Amino acid sequence: xxxxxxxxxxxxxxxxxxxxxxxxxxxxxxxxxxxxxxxxxxxxxxxxxxxxxxxxxxxxxxxxxxxxxxxxxxxxxxxxxxxxxxxxxxxxxxxxxxxxxxxxxxxxxx
Amino acid sequence: xxxxxxxxxxxxxxxxxxxxxxxxxxxxxxxxxxxxxxxxxxxxxxxxxxxxxxxxxxxxxxxxxxxxxxxxxxxxxxxxxxxxxxxxxxxxxxxxxxxxxxxxxxxxxxxxxxxxxxxxxxxxxxxxxxxxxxxxxxxxxxxxxxxxxxxxxxxxxxxxxxxxxxxxxxxxxxxxxxxxxxxxxxxxxxxxxxxxxxxxxxxxxxxxxxxxxxxxxxxxxxxxxxxxxxxxxxxxxxxxxxxxx
Numbered sequence: 001x002x003x004x005x006x007x008x009x010x011x012x013x014x015x016x017x018x019x020x021x022x023x024x025x026x027x028x029x030x031x032x033x034x035x036x037x038x039x040x041x042x043x044x045x046x047x048x049x050x051x052x053x054x055x056x057x058x059x060x061x062x063x064x065x066x067x068x069x070x071x072x073x074x075x076x077x078x079x080x081x082x083x084x085x086x087x088x089x090x091x092x093x094x095x096x097x098x099x100x101x102x103x104x105x106x107x108x109x110x
Numbered sequence: 111x112x113x114x115x116x117x118x119x120x121x122x123x124x125x126x127x128x129x130x131x132x133x134x135x136x137x138x139x140x141x142x143x144x145x146x147x148x149x150x151x152x153x154x155x156x157x158x159x160x161x162x163x164x165x166x167x168x169x170x171x172x173x174x175x176x177x178x179x180x181x182x183x184x185x186x187x188x189x190x191x192x193x194x195x196x197x198x199x200x201x202x203x204x205x206x207x208x209x210x211x212x213x214x215x216x217x218x219x220x221x222x223x224x225x226x227x228x229x230x231x232x233x234x235x236x237x238x239x240x241x242x243x244x245x246x247x248x249x250x251x252x253x254x255x256x257x258x259x260x261x262x263x264x265x266x267x268x269x270x271x272x273x274x275x276x277x278x279x280x281x282x283x284x285x286x287x288x289x290x291x292x293x294x295x296x297x298x299x300x301x302x303x304x305x306x307x308x309x310x311x312x313x314x315x316x317x318x319x320x321x322x323x324x325x326x327x328x329x330x331x332x333x334x335x336x337x338x339x340x341x342x343x344x345x346x347x348x349x350x351x352x353x354x355x
Contacts, residue, residue: 014151063162070155083158090161093169094199095129 014070014080022084026062027092029085033058062089113245113256120242127238135231142223146286152214153223159210160203160224167202171195171323196232197301197323200294203228221290226276229293233269236262244309259307268300284339292338295331298324 034055041051062085069082116123139157143149207220239262246259253260276289283289302324310318317325 012151014154016151016154019154070158080154083154086158087154087161090158090163090165091132093165094132094161095125 012076014083015076016080018077018080019084019087022066022081023088023091024084026066026085026088030059030062030089030092033061113258114243115245116241124238124242127241128235131231131233131235134234135227138230139223139227142226146222148218148223150216152216153220155214156207156210156216156220159206159213161206163206163209164199164203167205168194168196168199170202171198195320197320200228219285219287221287222280225289225293226273226280228290229269229273229276233266233273236266236269240266246307247309261304261307264304264307268297268304272296282341284341288338291331291334295328295335298328298331
């Protein structure tokens with residue numbers, strides 16, 4: 001026997017586990033990727049400038065990618081991961097944004 | 111110069127205390143959502159709005175001050191050293207919650223869920239400020255700390271007391287979401303006073319920037335407070351007369 005329409009639960013939009021995973025990746029990625037790029041920039045010679053220019057872009061990458069993943073049609077896992085990225089980016093800014101930028105600046109400076 | 115208790119690794123100590131505050135607040139939020147049976151995946155979007163809005167507001171409030179100074183190098187310094195503002199964070203989080211609710215189509219008020227979480231989060235997070243920022247204006251009061259007002263201890267005590275009051279009142283208001291309005295109003299009034307014990311720069315007319323922000327917000331908060339009502343008491347059930355039975 002099928003449930004009447006009013007008794008059916010709305011489809012899930014966000015998988016909770018994916019939100020947590022996305023938040024962790026958002027925090028770690030927002031720290032790690034710019035630092036790695038900064039390191040590459042410091043040893044890549046003339047090409048280093050290009051990598052260096054990417055550093056500020058990657059600081060915002062988790063936020064932009066998260067918004068795109070969470071707001072476009074997709075599976076609950078994909079949307080949840082995107083929402084987690086947004087939360088992770090915000091958490092990082094709350095926690096240690098200043099510290100991270102200092103680290104990035106330090107590594108980028110070689 | 112006002113004393114600072116922890117000077118080495120200050121950014122790390124401050125960051126760890128803020129992290130502990132966020133973790134404690136998140137735990138209380140989760141418990142309150144569960145206790146009220148308010149679990150709804152759309153709340154995740156609201157939380158995302160609160161986190162991002164709070165983070166941007168917290169940073170923006172500090173940056174505005176430096177933009178006025180007109181020195182770009184100060185902006186970089188602001189990122190490195192913090193330039194964080196609790197008032198900016200609260201304003202940003204409030205706007206973020208509204209945006210999150212609109213985006214997710216969440217129709218309910220969320221003040222009852224967030225008020226105890228914010229109070230505990232700020233009480234814990236302010237420990238970082240107490241340890242790593244100038245403690246306060248000079249004073250010769252008996253409880254002075256190295257000759258200065260322990261202004262952040264005042265604030266920790268305020269938020270801890272507020273948490274107890276919020277927990278006591280959380281089922282006694284006609285609209286439990288008004289808990290947040292009452293808490294923010296009380297904090298605004300408290301902040302107006304506690305700024306006089308802190309070392310923040312005076313902006314104009316003898317008041318700090320935070321005091322001006324509070325003065326702008328206070329009329330709105332007080333007006334909103336006039337609509338707070340206690341829940342009507344439920345009629346007591348007549349006592350079962352066992353003797354009759």
